[in-house]
Amino acid sequence: MNQVLVIGGGPAGLTAAKSLVDRGAEVVLVEKKESLGGNARELTCKGIVECRNCGVCFAIDRANEVLKEPSAEVLLLSEVASAEKSEHGYSVKIKSSPRYVTDDCNGCGKCVAVCPVDGKAIFPPTGSGQPRIHWIDRSKCLHFKKGKCEKCAQVCPTKAVDYEDRAKNVTRNVSAIVYATGIDPVDACEISRLGCGTLKDVISSVDAERILNENGKLLRPSDGKAPKRIAVVQCVGSRSVKLGVEYCSKFCCKYATKISQMLLDTDPEINLDFYFMDLRTLYEPQDEFKLWAKSKKTVKLLRTMPAAVNLGKDGKLALRAASETDLDITEQEYDLIILSVGMKPAGASTELAKSLGIQTSQMGFAPGSMELESRGVYVVGAxxxxxxxxxxxxRAIAAASRMHRGASQ
Ligand SMILES: Cc1cc2nc3c(=O)[nH]c(=O)nc-3n(C[C@H](O)[C@H](O)[C@H](O)COP(=O)(O)OP(=O)(O)OC[C@H]3O[C@@H](n4cnc5c(N)ncnc54)[C@H](O)[C@@H]3O)c2cc1C
Ligand code: SF4
Ligand code: SF4
Ligand code: SF4
Structure with a gap:
């Protein structure tokens, strides 16, 4: 194996990159965002009392390992402009946008504090994204818009702000390509009857993960108070013909059960109702969560799907659902409602994917194939x-192993 291109710096791309480096390959990892970690950057570790095997720390650990690897070149804020078949693999043109902050940044945040722009023009990396180097959004920054401001550069203790940074175009010749462009969470507000976007205290699981990751606790967005009655609603935007997401997203039962347990760990007094169709905790025994719920006096599992959420009396959220026997319509009041969203594939049908010969399934995923792998293109991850x-x-490790075997035959 010579050089391998990895497209996507999420859990899949990072694991493939680390596994390839361990097998002696040189890796060029191209990530379009400012930091590594993919969707895991905004997810919270769910193990407050004990590890709950949510896997989130795994992704961030891999990011740090890859960043330390001398045989891995990591190109952030970068995208592949073209990949042309060559005699021994692919000739790949990569375009990197400027970050305007060098690797000397120590993440102190002094620049953000002084930036005068409403909503800021200099940012830390998203969530737990790695490396912890800040970046400037040129479209918002007054230095570029008006040629005036240099406040961030003036306070920076390591002289890391570099307004002269420019876009770079590089070409790499690689023997194989790992395609790991991942997923986009479904927008919970597409299901307006559940109150997303209109009722402040109805939040998506993406919001819940992000808030817990940033603050370690989940407070009501409307008034900052600790919620005492919480509903968790499963299958929001998954298994829905209307939204074109007809499949089970497979991981939302896993994370939602763990978030529920985490919330009870932080406050054992919380009343939590868990609404679901099927409890598809596929990665671990289903009974584990059911037994846990049974052991908690304040937790109820309700096998029914809510029909609507409205604003009830006293500003509480009123959730209407058929009873489990379907004989009555019930209305329950909550302080906070979490909508557990599923996912759609990302980057499966782009021009780049097409140029590599990647085909999509009926559901829009890019399953990859033996034929594609024989041409050096390995599709991995979600x-x-x-x-x-x-x-x-x-699966990423398995793909790296197949690639290594193929190269040594
Ligand atoms: C709300 C929520 C909670 C979750 N909680 C858990 C949990 O607790 N435990 C768990 O195991 N899983 C959880 N998941 C699932 C987890 O996020 C996915 O399994 C995982 O992120 C898939 O990894 P991936 O690398 O395939 O994709 P992604 O994480 O989506 O990473 C893909 C990366 O590729 C980059 N990219 C895309 N296109 C390009 C391009 N053209 N060029 C360069 N880069 C590109 C993206 O910017 C991204 O960094 C959760 C998901 C959601 C939505
Ligand atoms: S002030 Fe400088 S070192 Fe501190 S976060 Fe900003 S750019 Fe980085
Ligand atoms: S130059 Fe000024 S506007 Fe631009 S990021 Fe720095 S502080 Fe913000
Ligand atoms: S919530 Fe559970 S059943 Fe529904 S789509 Fe997600 S994993 Fe599947």
Whole structure:
């Protein structure tokens, strides 16, 4: 194996990159965002009392390992402009946008504090994204818009702000390509009857993960108070013909059960109702969560799907659902409602994917194939089908192993 290109710096791309480096390959990892970690950057570790095997730390650990690897070139804020078949693999043109902050940044955040722009023009990396180097959004920055401001450069203790940074075009010749462009969470507000976007205290699981990751606790967005009655609603935007997401997203039962447990760990007094169709905790024994719920006096599992959420009396959220026997319509009041969203594949049908010969399934995923791998293109991670971080990692290692075997034959 010579050089391998990895497209996507999420759990799949990172695991493949690490596994390839361990097998003696040189890796060029191209990530379009400012930091590594993919969707896991905004997810919270769910193990407050004990590890709950959510897998989130795994992704961030891999990011740090890859960043330390001398045989891995990591190109952030970068995209592949073209990949042309050559005699021994692919000739790849990569375009990197400027970050305007050098590797000397120590993440102190002094620049953000002084930036006068409403909503800021200089940012830390998203969530737990790695490396912890800040970046400037040129479209918002007054230095570029008006040629005036240099406040961030003036306070920076390491002289890391570099307004002269420019876009770079590089070409790499690689023997194979790992395609790991991942997923986009479904927008919970597409299901307006559940109150997303209109009722402040109805939040998506993406919001819940992000808030918990940033603050360690989940407070009501409307008034900052600790919620005492919480509903968790499963299958929002998954298994829905209307939204074109007809499949089970497979990981939302896993993370939602763990978030529920985490919330009870932080406050054992919370009343939590868990609404679901099927409890598809595929990655671990289903009974584990059911037994846990049974052991908690304040937790109820309700096998029914809510029909609507409205604003009830006293500003509480009123959730209407058929009873479990379908005989009555019930209305329950909550302080906070979490909508557990599923996912759609990302990057499966782009021009780049097409140019590499990647084909999509009826559901829009890019499953990859033996034929594609024989041409040096390995599709890995959740862009192939819904999967959690652990499964993503296992499959990425398997793909790296196939690539290594193929190269040594
Ligand atoms: C709300 C929520 C909670 C979750 N909680 C858990 C959990 O607790 N445990 C768990 O195991 N799983 C959880 N998951 C699932 C987990 O996020 C996925 O399994 C995992 O992120 C899949 O990894 P991936 O690398 O395939 O994709 P992604 O994480 O999506 O990474 C893909 C990367 O590729 C980059 N990219 C895309 N296109 C390009 C391009 N053209 N060029 C360069 N880069 C590109 C993206 O910017 C991204 O960094 C959760 C998902 C959601 C939505
Ligand atoms: S002030 Fe400088 S070192 Fe501190 S976060 Fe900003 S750019 Fe980085
Ligand atoms: S130059 Fe000024 S506007 Fe631009 S990021 Fe720095 S502080 Fe913000
Ligand atoms: S994993 Fe659970 S919540 Fe997600 S789509 Fe499947 S059944 Fe619904």
């Amino acid at each position: 862009v192939t089908e819904p999967m959690d971080i652990e499964e993503t990692a296992v």
